[in-house]
Amino acid sequence: MNLTEHIRQVVEEAPRIPLGSWPTPFMPMDGLRSSLVREQIACPRLWVKREDLTPLGAGGNKIRKLEHVLYKARAEGADVLLNTGEVQSNQVVQTAAAAAHLGIPCELFLGRTDPPLSEDDQETGNILLCRILGARIHLVPPREDRGAAMRARAEELKAEGKKPYIIPRGSSTAEGALGSLRCFFELLEQADANGFVPDGIAVTVGSSGTTAGFLVGVHALALSGGPEIPLYAFDTFGTDYPVQAYDRIMEHAEECWSFLSLPGTCGDRLLRLSCDFVGPGYSRPYPGMIEAVRQVARSEGIILDPNYTGKCMAGLLDTIRKGTFGPSQNIVYLHTGGLPALFAMRRHFA
Ligand SMILES: Cc1ncc(COP(=O)(O)O)c(C=O)c1O
The missing domain is CATH 3.40.50.1100 (Rossmann fold)
Structure with missing residues (x-):
């Protein structure tokens, strides 16, 4: 059994209380892509995994x-x-x-x-x-x-x-990261059903459990002889937070790696972390975030949030605009929820 199969088995067998209805939806973002193509940008095919649509409360990761x-x-x-x-x-x-x-x-x-x-x-x-x-x-x-x-x-x-x-x-505990790993494997299956392996996955970094789970997933997949999928991670906590994003992610990823009894360490080889889209600070808005939320809403009918997913999308759009990806590549954006916080920031969107 290779590493990925081992992890899948552990994740499947890990005890949990069912709180959701899985898998969450997975869909192309062709409207967003068209809006970028209209800006004369070589845009990859964009997809979104809707972790915002988990079924309790207002959903979320x-x-x-x-x-x-x-x-x-x-x-x-x-x-x-x-x-x-x-x-x-x-x-x-x-x-x-x-x-x-x-x-x-x-x-x-x-x-x-x-x-x-x-x-x-x-x-x-x-x-x-x-x-x-x-x-x-x-x-x-x-x-x-x-x-x-x-x-x-x-x-x-x-x-x-x-x-x-x-x-x-x-x-964001080792057990919690198992949930993120399940999400990762689900995403791979959905991409496969649509005929592709992701060329990159974009995730939002908060307490970091989601990113850590995904990092363990992409690294184990590569070590098992599978594709190398870079993880584009965008921080939202900023430098005011006592532990910086890189340290938070790696600490959780290594904790999860040893919790799964995997050999060696997880490492950061596939992590592409950016802390440039936090703006003025955690939960502080800025024009690039507001623009990203509007662009996705108006091209896709999908609502992001001001504190996490809007900032992650601002980072992904910037990465795309810099020409990082080719038009035949497939990039998956993980939408992790957060819509209700928009109402506390309504004057910024007025
Ligand atoms: C909407 C949303 N996206 C992303 C995150 C970040 O997830 P994590 O804390 O696992 O890094 C959070 C965390 O609160 C969140 O609320």
């Missing part, structure tokens, strides 16, 4: 990771789920949705960015969905430590005889 993470939580007897993030976090709304689906109470420790995204960013978008989903919300003032508040609450719950379970940031 965390559902797949949560299948594994919540299996572990339930196996440990968790009877309340705790999670922290910003008021417009996509991770927390997906946790709230999964918790509602499984009938487990959920408490969220949410803070606004400093300065806030908009005057009402604690009423609209993702936080509104969290409220509708029945999560208990603890609003933490901007400079206070949300993690510490959450851990203190966990202790309180334990003293009441409960079994709280803290969901790690972005569900």
Whole structure:
């Protein structure tokens, strides 16, 4: 059995709670391609994998990771789920949705960015969905430590005889990366069904679990004698975040590599990381992102988000415009969700 077959088997056999309906859709973006060709750009064939259409809450890439993470939580007897993030976090709304689906109470420790995204960013978008989903919300003032508040609450719950379970940031654990790997293999099968092997895959980097899972996938595939698929990864956290994108990705990728008992290391050979499309900072808008969101919306009818996928698309469009790919190549863009955060940024799109 080669490496890829081994990983596929581990991924298939890994215990998880089904939270989705797989595979997620996979479709060409010929409208976007035509809009680039009209700019006289040699554009590859573009495809999108719709991880934004996972079926709980407003969808998104965390559902797949949560299948594994919540299996572990339930196996440990968790009877309340705790999670922290910003008021417009996509991770927390997906946790709230999964918790509602499984009938487990959920408490969220949410803070606004400093300065806030908009005057009402604690009423609209993702936080509104969290409220509708029945999560208990603890609003933490901007400079206070949300993690510490959450851990203190966990202790309180334990003293009441409960079994709280803290969901790690972005569900980016070794188990969570298995979800991203499943997505990777699904994407390869869908590309194959459409008669091609991707010449590149574009992903968004946040806490980095998605990118790490995909990096393990492309590297293992190459080591198994398969094609070499470069992974175009676009950071969204920026330099304010304590651990930089490259280190976050590699740490998670190596953790996942050893979790799968693979020989040697994963390495960064197929990683094409860019940190040039973060803009002024995490969840801060800039014209290139707004333009990318509009271009995809108007050429495809697909809505990206302002904090993650819009920035990743701004990076991919720039890479295409620089002539990196030939017109006969096939590039797949992973749409990881995030639409609700647009509502907290509506004045930028007005
Ligand atoms: C819409 C969206 N895309 C991409 C990401 C990044 O995924 P990861 O945290 O696995 O790097 C996130 C993370 O929050 C997200 O919400």
